[in-house]
Amino acid sequence: MKSFIEPFKIKAIEEIPITTRQEREEYLKKANFNPFSLRSEHITIDLLTDSGTTAMSSKQWAAIMDGDESYAGSRNWFEFEETIRDITGFKHIIPTHQGRAAEKILFSVIGGVGKIIPNNTHFDTTRGNLEFSGAIAIDLPSAEGKDPALRADFKGNIDLIGLEKLIQEKGKENIPIAMITITNNSGGGQPVSMENIRKAKELLNKYDIPLYLDSCRFAENAYFIKQREKGYENKTIKEIAREMFSYADGATMSSKKDGLSNTGGYIATNDDKVAEKAKTILIVTEGFITYGGLARRDLAALSQGFREVLNENYLEYRVGQVRYLGDLLLEAGVPILEPTGGHGVYLDAKRFAPHISPEFFPGQAISCEIYLEGGVRACEIGSVMFGSYDENGQFNPALMELVRLAIPRRVYTKSHIEFIAESIINVYKRRESLRPMKITWQAEFLRHFTAKFDYV
Ligand code: F0G
DSSP states (O other), X not given: OOSOOOSXXXXXXXXXXXXXXXXXXXXXXXXXXXXXXXXXXXXXXXXXXXXXXXXXXHHHHHHHHTOOOOSSSOHHHHHHHHHHHHHHOOSEEEEESSHHHXXXXXXXXXXXXTOEEEESSOOHHHHHHHHHTTOEEEXXXXXXXXXXXXXXXXTTOBOHHHHHHHHHHXXXXXXXXXXXXXXXTTTTSBOXXXXXXHHHHHHHHHTTOOEEEEOTTHHHHHHHHHHHSTTOTTSOHHHHHHHHHHXXXXXXXXXTTTTOSSXXXXXXXXXXXXXXXXXXXXXXXXXXXXXXXXXXXXXXXXHHHHHHTXXXXXXXXXXHHHHHHHHHHXXXXXXXXXXXXXXXXXXXXXXXXXXXXXXXXHHXXXXXXXXXXXXXXXXXXXXXXXXXXXXXXXXXXXXXXXXXXXXXTTTOOHHHHHHHHHHHHHHHHTGGGOOOEXXXXXXXXXXXXXXXXXXX
């Protein structure tokens, strides 16, 4: 069969708001032209994030009803710990309420002034937490990953030559860990090959530097390895995941993605000393070591979610749905980051709106217009998120100007995807009318969440 179907049927539905263009103009203005500031009841299709927006299964909801809310030693914790250990093989599993809490704790332990931490591409909260600790975050995407129009199998790979150069230049004593983000979210949801992870580990071993995976979308990454990397065709997703984690000394996780749940995260490590310090900080900031800021019923839903995400029928539909949206856009000539990644389609704003220079945020202008067109919320991942001015007033743009259409897991159907495509294609047809934008207010850290915008 050529067509894919959602490998589930719908048991509960949630009505979505349908608004008029005039209403949306009002809402967007009130939100200071920042889709993050829109109210969800004004959004028809929400592609802001795939994080925590998953539709849970009936088995997950049933697990929630059966939660054991003991403060310490809940059976839901032991089931969770066992499930994660079974997939990752790590010695210590430390639960947190979401991914950035795991990052905050890890970098409180191993970060700090003078430390340098490389990654294929740090996600914004990873970078934020690192920099907050005083450390320096370095992105080392592969050359292929920097060209949105280039089709390659593993554009998420870390640049191994760059990594070795960095270690030699900065000194291994200043690099407490190296990270690889699977899939590489900021680089377009692109997968990292098993070979790249293995080679990174071999290289880091030479210098005694531990490798940590930012593993939010580990199952999607494993599915791409199965599809694209020789020797993995006949392995299960769990076997592939287990091998990926076997090359790492630890991991951070936002379970709001491939935990198929609405909340949760963890730090995993094989290092006893890191674990001990992390657990102390956990108790002070998140909660006891058998719940880490989560309700125990959340742990129950997560254990079930982590089992479901390894299902190949699910992953085939998941990656197929994202590809379907990409194909509809490509057929209409809309420039996107190719090939489509695991959790969303990324519009290439530089080619979509070449008349707006990065300094005037083409991605933001496109996101706003897509909302006005169809009530679809998307997210700029470009110079709003990563651009900055240096001390001489020189503008440093982001590597790429992208607009991310992140697809929530198991939420939208094929007809929703067609509606999204139509909205974007309509905007593309009148792309010359897109206008440059400016920031009128911004916070010191992670400005994109709360910044206010206007047209120039
Ligand atoms: N690392 C990566 C690669 C992520 O994509 C995210 C979150 C985090 C860490 C932090 O996890 O949100 O649970 O604290 N990404 C979301 C997104 C927010 O929309 O891509 P968190």
